[in-house]
Amino acid sequence: MKRLLSLDILRGITVCGMILVNNAGGPVSYAPLRHSVWNGLTPCDLVFPFFLFMVGISTYISLRKFNFEPTSEVVKKIVRRTFLIILIGLAIDWFGYVCNGDFFPIDTLRIPGVLQRIGLCYGIVSLMVIYINHKYLPWICGGLLLAYSILLLTGNGYACDDTNLLAVIDRGVFGEAHLYKKSPIDPEGLAGTLSAVAHTLIGFMCGRLLLEKISVNKRIVKLITAAVIMLVIGYVLSIWMPINKRVWSTTFVLVTCGWGSLLLALLMYVIDVKNINKGWTFFLVFGMNPLFLYVLSEVVAIIFSQWEIKDAIYQTITIAVPDEYLASLIYSLLFCSVMGLTGYILHRKKIYIKI
Template identity: 35%
Template sequence: MHDGARTALRIGKRLASVDCLRGLAVAGMILANNPGDSAHVYAPLRHAAWHGCTVADLVFPLFLFLVGASVALAVDREAVASGRAPGFWPRALKRVCVLFLLGLGENAWLRLSVAALRIPGVLQRIAVVYAVAAWLHVRVRADRTLVAIVAGALLGYWLLLAWAPVPGLGQPSLAREANLEGWLDQLVFGRHIWKAGTLWDPEGVLSTLPAAALGLVGVLAGRWLRRGGTGAFGVAAAGAAMLALGLAWDAALPYNKSLFTSSFACFAGGVGVTLLAVAHRLLDGPEHPAAWAAPLRALGKNALAVYVAASLAATALRHVTLPNAAGARASLQAVCFRALFGGWSDPYLASLAWGVCFLLAAWGAAALLAARGLTIKA
């Protein structure tokens, strides 16, 4: 499917490029979330402490970008807008509710405390971004209008962070100890946020605005794929322009994943657009079966199911405890990690090896589902 020889895609058709990038994002999330020893983690797999950006910071935004792209590929906006797709909105609402409830269940798994149950989360943010992307994809026909909405959301969020005084502080602030995102999270959720002692949630209320804008960038990319995906080099150039804009914007508004600053969302969107354009050229043509990409595609076909299963398994390993020789108790993960990698001389390599083994186990489950042709949908 080279440029000039592509035709519009059939609604709902799966693309290897999207599946592989989704698999890459999930693999990155699992690897970053599951070090063997949290005190010894290679820098690219650590999230930035506050301002800044690492590879680990970009994997979840890449997934949000792909949520929007998948919406554009799967939803026939003309049919839905004209009423020729009865039942679409109830199904979409059901999907949003299932994702949100799964997220609450993930937060409560083996650590249920109604008084301090975290309400926001990764799956909850995916649910909201999916809802916004689906709604605007159907309601907004023109791509340039979606571009205007994205620009307005990112600029508006920048103005809020830069100019709106934080209540109780009396001035704008991007500090960890006092920021508008944290104030609103405290107002809406109270104690029901990320960690005890924090004043904000990385998937909080206000930062959902730029996250949804990133999903709409994905919708625009998905529409391009739906139209046949011609001009991949031009799209890659647009992604590079977003990267450059994000880099320049960082000087005025620092990258910050926890606040999902507009500069960070712009840079992450550039990463997503560029990767998708390249992946489309490499993977979606019939002359390129790309057997080397099969592991990522297997992960991508059941990305959410694999992520949820991996998250529940990781929580179980950390919360189930066993007695040790000293009479104290240690987590099952600590016991297994010491047994498997405790003798390694490089603690960073040992910590990475645990994460890789965890990822391989998740991939094995995904490969089994793919071999049987099973796709688990929320």
């Protein structure tokens, strides 16, 4: 089956968005690049869930080549990749301490994180789909979301304070010193893995839909149908269960997967049906080396911050652009462009770094 360029483009848009959002120049981010304070959904809040959605799709594509057989080779590959992603996430946080002269931050190193959640979701979903009959996956996905909804509703899960059961669980498992410092709720906490796994399973099932032996147009229609169903259910349920990224609520899963499916359907129509495939190179280079460019951006951001390079660049920008919001956006765009240039060089040399 012909490779869908739209998948690489959406992956690239997502990684580019993650880098853009994480690297504001000044003390205040440009408004659309800010996460919602608590309940609600901003464009910025779509970035990470889109990536997790794509992890699910990629998992289907990669394991399909092995017919979803739980051979020792496949299991070893899954376990190795899972731990490697988690370790890279921990290493990024550790690197920040090293730059401050603390080489052994055993007492304060943050344990949950973005890559840690990605690694866990990839590993859990991958093992599930090679050991469990795929006809049960929708029921498992629904069961996880139902169980997590009950946990949030009965455990004060929508309170942004220390009484939230999610915070209680994380403090009990990891200890407060090893959690996110800017909020009482760790946005990548342990309990939220339940809904994040369901999120990844939705991506996996969309991946199965994308590789059905039917025309691209029919696949697009199915994807749009799934998107509309998820969006309607998600927004209706949000009346009682708010859309909330920090707790990765059930409605957040449904709505963001719905928007992700809709955007993918649009890209498939434009790129794979209408063959409008020029002008996407900037996003394509991010999509071909997604994990490497994200990790590189995090490491460079730490170096820029610790060595005050970031402040120097931002102050230079504000000389020409006094508006701090606009200056912050320009810095973000410049930083992202540097990562894009790195990705372009790798793409030209056909270097694709995978783990």
